[in-house]
Amino acid sequence: MTQAEPVVDPAVAGKPAPFDELVGQAPAVAQLTAALERPVPAYLFVGHxxxxxxxxxxLFAGELLAGRDPDGVKRHRSLAAAExxxxxxxxxxxxAAISVEEARSIARRAELAPPEGTHQVLVLVDFHLVRSAAPALLKTxxxxxxxxxxxxxxxxxTPELVTIASRCLRVDFRPIPTDDLMRTVVAEGYAPEAVAAAARAAGGDLERVRALLSDxxxxxxxxxxxxxxxxxxGTAAVASGLSTELIADLDAAGEALAAGHAQQLEAFDAAEDEGQRGQAGxxxxxxxxHKREARRLRNDALRAGMAALADEAxxxxxxxxxSTxxxxxRVGDSLAALELALVHNAREDLALLALVMALGEGATG
Structure with missing residues (x-):
């Protein structure tokens, strides 16, 4: 499992990879740095x-490209860091899951010439949700x-990902230690007491700590x-009320994104009025x-809630x-049923009502 040319050019081999901002991941950083010296076709990063x-x-994708173009190192790194x-x-x-058509689209994209230069990197997100789409990508x-x-x-x-994983160099990430979370987020200006409370609730997740503190x-x-x-x-009335609250929360989670989308469309229309129409369509x-982003955010907000329930249990x-x-x-069984319902595109309100009803079954006895 090797590539024809080295990723790290001798002119930049002595320069440190810019992984310092990865908090609490020293083993993964060491593995990533070593991986740049001997590239392979595919990598699997496992963790939240x-x-x-x-x-x-x-950062790693930027390093892969920077190593092939020593004159453009700064540009490759900055553009990669900004996605x-x-x-x-x-x-x-x-x-809610990666579709077969999405997997086929990835395979087609991999066969195209790079949009720039001689090499491209495809970063595939959320592949624990690949499910039945995995075979469409395995050969590629x-x-x-x-x-x-x-x-x-x-x-x-997941079981569906095992075969793809066997074709990749695996890099495992771990929950960020509380001390590292504390040090990083306090340095951003938050009160230590608030950070400590958020860190306890966040399960080693830096993004979740920041969200808890800022939202x-x-x-x-x-x-x-x-x-x-x-x-x-255990009553239907309470279950209905709770599921309605959860739906309202999902609606609220998308309000800021919707406002940003509206601003983007206004800017686009203004550019059209000034004769900067661009290509048709x-x-x-x-x-x-925008629709894809809204669906994805809603799915992610739902999964964050499911994770919070699982963490509490x-x-x-x-x-x-x-009792515990x-x-x-019961939580595990209920969340598995909800996950299955979402994969099969069940109505969101009915799926959440079923979840809450299932959670209440133990309260009736």
Whole structure:
């Protein structure tokens, strides 16, 4: 599993890779730095986004390209860090899982010539959600064109991902230690007491700590999910009320994004009025991208809530009793059922109502 040419040019081999901003990930950083010396066609970064996997992918992709172009190192690094490099494509799902058509589109993209230079990097996000689409990509990842490198991101290696994982060099990320979280976020200007509370709730996730500290609404949404077991009573009326709250939270999570989209469309229309129309259909593509982003944000907000509920049940079972064990099992079964419903495009309101009703079954006995 080697590439035809070295990624690290001798002219830049002695320069340190810019991975210092990856908090609490010394083993992964060491592995990434070593990987630049001996490239392979595909890499798999395993761990939550808030542990640094996506940021690591951005930086690593920049290093892969910088090593091939010593005169353009600064440009490659800065564009990659901003996810704005023409030869780096960050591919994200549009629905609850990665579809077969999305996988085929990735395979087609890998066969194209790089948009710039002689090499391109495809960063594939959320591949723990690849499911039935995995076979459509296996051959491409196993034997990609020499001009393409894959960086696959996954929160975990699911059964569907095992075969793809076996074709990749795996880099594991870990929950960020509390001391590292504290040091990093306090340095950003937050009060130590608030940071300590957020760090305890965040499960080693830097993004979640920052969201808890900067978005009161996000904290409220997570707490509503985390407290579901304490609020259900087995009745349909309470379940209906709770599921309605969860839907309202998902609606609220997208309000800021919708406002930003409206501003982008206004700017586009203003440019058209000034004669900067560009190619036909560009506004439609912008609207389609906005729809994909809105769906993805809603799915991610839902998954963040599911994670908060699972974390709460997991924390409770650390002091095992018959009740906490039963709750933990019920939460696991209920979340698995919700996940399956989402994959099969069930109505969101009905799927959430079913979840809350299932959580309340233990309260009736």
């Amino acid at each position: 986004t808030g542990w640094g996997t996506r940021r690591a992918a951005d 704005n490099h023409p030869a780096i494509a960050v591919v994200e799902r549009t629905g 990842i196993e034997e990609p064109p020499s001009s393409t490198t894959f960086v696959v991101l996954a929160e975990e290696v 009161d609404a996000a904290s409220t949404r997570w707490q509503r999910w985390a407290q579901l077991l304490n609020r259900v009573d 560009r506004r439609k593509r912008l609207e389609d991208r 997991r924390a409770a079972v650390s002091t095992p009793t018959a 064990i039963a709750n933990y099992e």
